[in-house]
Amino acid sequence: MDTYFSRRIGKRKTYILPTQYIFAALQYGLSFYIDDIVLRHQVGLATAVGFISVLIVAIQDVAVDGWALTLLHPANLSLGATCQSLGQILGGVIAFNVFIDLNSTEFCMKWFGTAAILSAGAFLRILAVVTLIVTLLIHFLQPETQVGPSEFSGLRSTLRSFKGFFLNKHTRWFLLFVLTLRVGFMPVEASSTLLLIERGFHKEHISSMTIYLTLANLLSSYIAGVALRGKSYIKALFRLYLGKFPVHLIAFLILINVNIDHFSLWYYLVLFAMVLVQCIQAPSFLTVSSIVGSVCEEEVGGLYMTTLYSAINLGVKIAESVTLVLLGFLPFNLVFVLGLIYSAVFYLIWRRRVSSWADLPKDEWRITTHIRANGKKE
Numbered sequence: 001m002d003t004y005f006s007r008r009i010g011k012r013k014t015y016i017l018p019t020q021y022i023f024a025a026l027q028y029g030l031s032f033y034i035d036d037i038v039l040r041h042q043v044g045l046a047t048a049v050g051f052i053s054v055l056i057v058a059i060q061d062v063a064v065d066g067w068a069l070t071l072l073h074p075a076n077l078s079l080g081a082t083c084q085s086l087g088q089i090l091g092g093v094i095a096f097n098v099f100i101d102l103n104s105t106e107f108c109m110k111w112f113g114t115a116a117i118l119s120a121g122a123f124l125r126i127l128a129v130v131t132l133i134v135t136l137l138i139h140f141l142q143p144e145t146q147v148g149p150s151e152f153s154g155l156r157s158t159l160r161s162f163k164g165f166f167l168n169k170h171t172r173w174f175l176l177f178v179l180t181l182r183v184g185f186m187p188v189e190a191s192s193t194l195l196l197i198e199r200g201f202h203k204e205h206i207s208s209m210t211i212y213l214t215l216a217n218l219l220s221s222y223i224a225g226v227a228l229r230g231k232s233y234i235k236a237l238f239r240l241y242l243g244k245f246p247v248h249l250i251a252f253l254i255l256i257n258v259n260i261d262h263f264s265l266w267y268y269l270v271l272f273a274m275v276l277v278q279c280i281q282a283p284s285f286l287t288v289s290s291i292v293g294s295v296c297e298e299e300v301g302g303l304y305m306t307t308l309y310s311a312i313n314l315g316v317k318i319a320e321s322v323t324l325v326l327l328g329f330l331p332f333n334l335v336f337v338l339g340l341i342y343s344a345v346f347y348l349i350w351r352r353r354v355s356s357w358a359d360l361p362k363d364e365w366r367i368t369t370h371i372r373a374n375g376k377k378e
Contacts, residue, residue, distance in 0.1 A: 010144030012067035012302075019060040020135035024128045026053060031124035038120070065309065066301035068293065070145045081289035082225025085282065089217050097210060099123050164367025165307060170360065171367060174295075177350060178288060178312045182319035184343030185244050187336045188251045188277060190323045195332060196270065200260030209271050216278045224283030228290055234358040237287040240280055241347060245340070247276050252336050288312060291357075295365040304367065 005014040030049060037046050068080035101107045102118035109115070165171045193206055228236060251273035258266050289312070296304045326335045 012063045012070075013138070013144050015063040016060055016067070017135060017139055019056045019063070020131055020138075023053065023056045023060070024131040024135065026056070027124045027131070028128035031121040031128065034120045034124060062302045062306045065305040067144065069296055069298045069301040069305070074294070076229060079225050079229065080293055081286050082221055084289065085221045085225075085286055086218060089214060089221070093214055097214075162303075162307070168365065168367050170295075170357065170365055171308075173353060174291075174308070174357075175311050177354065178308070179315045179318060180346065181288070182315050183322055184339045184341075184346055185248050186319040186323040187327075187332065187339045188248050188255070189281065190320045191327055191332060191335075192251070192255060192274065192277075195255050196258065199255075199258040201258070201270075205267065209274060212271060213274055213278050216275045217282045220279040220282040221286055224286045228287065232358050233287050233290045233294060234354060237284065237291070238347075238351065238354070240284045240287060241343075243280050244284070245343070247280050248336075248340075251277050256333065285312075295357075295362060297366050297368065300368060 005011045009017065026049070036042075037049075065084075068084075072080050099118060099120075103116050103120065103123075105116045108117050165175060196206055197203070224236075254266075254269050254273040258270060260266070289309070292305060292308045292312070296308070323335065323339075326338070330338075
């Protein structure tokens with residue numbers, strides 16, 4: 001999408017508008033058949049529809065990431081990451097928690113004195129209508145800034161551009177940084193649920209904490225987004241990283257001492273610990289996302305942001321996998337201590353290099369310059 005687009009419609013709207021319209025039509029059509037698909041266990045059809053839906057949303061997501069670079073003022077780029085974070089949280093709550101509750105006869109009888117209020121079909125129709133309305137507003141009321149010619153001459157040129165991330169030493173180091181960033185503090189985040197179940201907590205108790213954790217995530221993300229406007233994302237990232245040490249230590253001490261015999265007390269202590277972890281992790285994610293937005297090359301924003309965001313997400317999966325593998329043959333206490341040691345060493349190794357990024361001009365992060373330079377050498 002950094003290569004082929006309509007100048008009349010806009011570089012990003014060329015992809016956002018059709019994907020949104022197609023998604024709305026797909027969900028509306030699916031709403032009349034979803035109950036039959038579930039009742040008849042048509043796994044193949046459900047998989048196909050799910051795959052198409054995710055593919056459409058993925059294309060739209062890449063286009064929105066790229067548009068944020070030109071739509072927002074440079075001083076407000078942190079708000080782009082904030083909107084993304086808040087949207088993901090609210091979307092998850094509405095599509096999962098709210099829908100599950102309103103689709104439950106037991107819940108609706110308890111709180112509203114009636115049968116299930118919202119069927120799967122009705123929810124999809126509401127989703128389709130809301131998507132259509134938002135898309136129409138974007139289509140007719142939000143113009144897109146005109147862009148220059150594409151940096152790439154074709155799809156092969158676009159695919160070759162990936163090597164620009166490795167030719168540019170700053171993006172190369174950034175990729176390594178985000179791939180290893182989350183490993184040290186993952187033991188508490190990845191294994192808290194399993195640890196609580198082992199200590200006697202029921203899944204219903206853990207699930208009941210979700211709404212509080214979601215609120216903590218929303219509030220901390222919003223506050224961090226506003227506070228970061230015009231500030232150094234690098235400095236904020238390291239302050240939050242150092243703040244994780246006491247926060248995760250408090251959470252660790254609470255988790256290993258849970259006593260189900262005094263459930264009420266420990267329920268609120270565990271909730272307090274999880275809220276603390278959420279309140280420092282959400283802004284940390286926001287600062288990393290804001291760094292990505294501040295260094296991205298606008299002309300290839302879709303490719304640039306998607307690649308770096310994918311690396312960030314992959315870093316989370318790597319951290320989770322490493323933690324779960326270690327927990328397979330080491331006790332939780334030892335894994336947590338090893339994580340703290342890793343985090344301290346990680347901070348000492350990366351502090352000087354990452355701090356130097358704050359003084360780099362944005363042109364130093366360009367990947368197309370390095371691609372052209374390398375092409376001339378060849």
